[in-house]
Amino acid sequence: MKKGEAILKIMGGVCLVVAVVTIGTWIAFYGTEALYKYIGIHLHSFAAQWINVLLVFFIFGCTMYLISLIVGKKHYKVWDKIIEALRKISRGDFSVSLDIRSNENDPLGKIVSTINQMAVELGEMEKMRQDFISNVSHEIQSPLTSIHGFANVLKRADLTHEERQHYVTIIEMESNRLSKISENLLKLTSLESQHHPFEPTRYRLDKQLRNAMLACEPAWLEKDLEMELECEAITVTADEDLMSQVWNNLITNSVKFTANGGTIRIHVYARSGNAFVAISDTGIGMNDEDMKRIFERFYKADKSRTSEKGGSGLGLSIVKRIVEMHEGSIAVQSKIDAGTSFEVVLPLEASSQSSSR
Numbered sequence: 184m185k186k187g188e189a190i191l192k193i194m195g196g197v198c199l200v201v202a203v204v205t206i207g208t209w210i211a212f213y214g215t216e217a218l219y220k221y222i223g224i225h226l227h228s229f230a231a232q233w234i235n236v237l238l239v240f241f242i243f244g245c246t247m248y249l250i251s252l253i254v255g256k257k258h259y260k261v262w263d264k265i266i267e268a269l270r271k272i273s274r275g276d277f278s279v280s281l282d283i284r285s286n287e288n289d290p291l292g293k294i295v296s297t298i299n300q301m302a303v304e305l306g307e308m309e310k311m312r313q314d315f316i317s318n319v320s321h322e323i324q325s326p327l328t329s330i331h332g333f334a335n336v337l338k339r340a341d342l343t344h345e346e347r348q349h350y351v352t353i354i355e356m357e358s359n360r361l362s363k364i365s366e367n368l369l370k371l372t373s374l375e376s377q378h379h380p381f382e383p384t385r386y387r388l389d390k391q392l393r394n395a396m397l398a399c400e401p402a403w404l405e406k407d408l409e410m411e412l413e414c415e416a417i418t419v420t421a422d423e424d425l426m427s428q429v430w431n432n433l434i435t436n437s438v439k440f441t442a443n444g445g446t447i448r449i450h451v452y453a454r455s456g457n458a459f460v461a462i463s464d465t466g467i468g469m470n471d472e473d474m475k476r477i478f479e480r481f482y483k484a485d486k487s488r489t490s491e492k493g494g495s496g497l498g499l500s501i502v503k504r505i506v507e508m509h510e511g512s513i514a515v516q517s518k519i520d521a522g523t524s525f526e527v528v529l530p531l532e533a534s535s536q537s538s539s540r
Contacts, residue, residue, distance in 0.1 A: 261291065268298055277306035322364050322481060322496070326357040333357075367497040371480070374504045381508060386423050388529075389414035389451050395430035396449060402438045403447065414451040417458050420532050425505045432460045432498045433525050440523070441466035456531055457511075463524035469517045477515055478503040501527055 261283055266278045278425050279302040281295045333350045336342070342350075373379045396410060403410055437447045445465040469477065476482045481496040506513045509529055517523035 245506050260459040265294065265298065268302075272298075272302055272305065275309070277302050277309060319368070319481075323361065326361040326364075327355045330354050330361075343496060364497070367501060371497060371501050371504065374501065374508065379508075381422055381425070383420050383509075385418055385420050388417045388419045388421075388426075388460070391423065392430055392449055392451055392460065395427065395434055397432050398431060399438055402435070406438065406441070406443045406445070408438065408441060408444070409446045411446065412446040413449070415453060417451060417453050419529055420456050420527060420529070421509050422505075425508070426529075429502050429505050429527065430460075430462075432502050433527075436498065437462060437464040437466065437523070440464070453531065457530055458529045460527045460529070461524060463522060463529075468519045468521050468523055470519055474515050474517055478513075 200493055264281060265284060268281055271279050279298070281299055283291075283295045333354050337347060337354075392414060393412065396412060434447070434449070441447060441464045447462045447465075448461070450459075450461040450463075478499050479496075480500045503513055505525055506529070511527060511529040513525060513527050515523065515525050
């Protein structure tokens with residue numbers, strides 16, 4: 184269809200040129216002949232032919248000039264719309280949508296399509312920025328409010344020693360929570376930049392998972408959880424410190440959201456040049472909407488339970504970013520009251536792009 188439209192435009196232009204030349208030739212030859220007879224001039228045939236030829240070129244040139252003026256004004260209006268749209272975007276108005284009909288294969292059509300796409304993407308980024316600021320403000324305001332409130336309560340002279348110690352403990356917990364939010368924000372910002380240290384080395388992934396499980400031993404022993412570990416001897420090329428954060432975060436989350444006496448399973452195996460790590464639990468689970476958004480910054484599947492457990496909604500965002508830095512992937516499967524399973528896939532060998540960071 185687009186190719187047919189282009190052919191029709193070319194044919195229309197050719198017909199226009201032929202029509203102008205034909206009309207100009209007719210006017211030049213027959214019009215001048217009538218004019219010569221009317222004023223009684225008899226020119227040599229060679230001179231008359233030259234005058235006719237020059238007159239044809241003159242008529243053709245004037246016609247083309249008039250057509251270019253008409254088309255030029257139309258193009259000026261189009262460019263004025265494009266410039267105005269760019270001005271709006273520069274002022275932060277991303278609701279721009281150019282309604283200019285043009286073939287997408289033409290340079291003008293590509294410019295219009297690119298501007299519309301840019302406006303949509305910038306609008307989405309602006310919404311993400313505003314949501315991020317709102318979430319940060321909310322997360323920081325909550326512990327600050329608690330700290331401020333309990334600090335005022337401590338001013339009361341009638342408090343018992345036990346009450347005073349209780350309020351001090353709450354203030355200490357909220358301060359630690361605030362510090363953790365700040366630390367995770369800085370960590371996530373650093374990971375999303377191009378300057379975070381990335382030092383892949385060869386090491387045993389199965390040993391790292393065992394160490395991560397043992398590091399969380401006090402927590403899962405306290406809840407009497409059964410830990411099942413099935414590991415193949417696998418060597419990967421990755422940043423050991425960064426991946427350690429991934430396993431600690433995933434295992435800690437499983438322990439947090441699994442009831443006393445539950446089970447956590449860790450399965451590590453290699454297939455087709457990739458290492459697979461599956462961490463499953465018999466915890467509270469989550470619904471489909473939560474699974475879609477679980478890796479978003481500050482998103483909490485269960486806000487009330489997560490708040491009680493000191494979560495900020497940044498841990499899984501950090502996990503996802505670290506896995507992506509290794510050109511891997513992470514997926515989640517879950518059902519309410521039936522448990523959750525995270526699967527991390529990592530290439531056994533780091534690519535040249537990752538190694539050059």
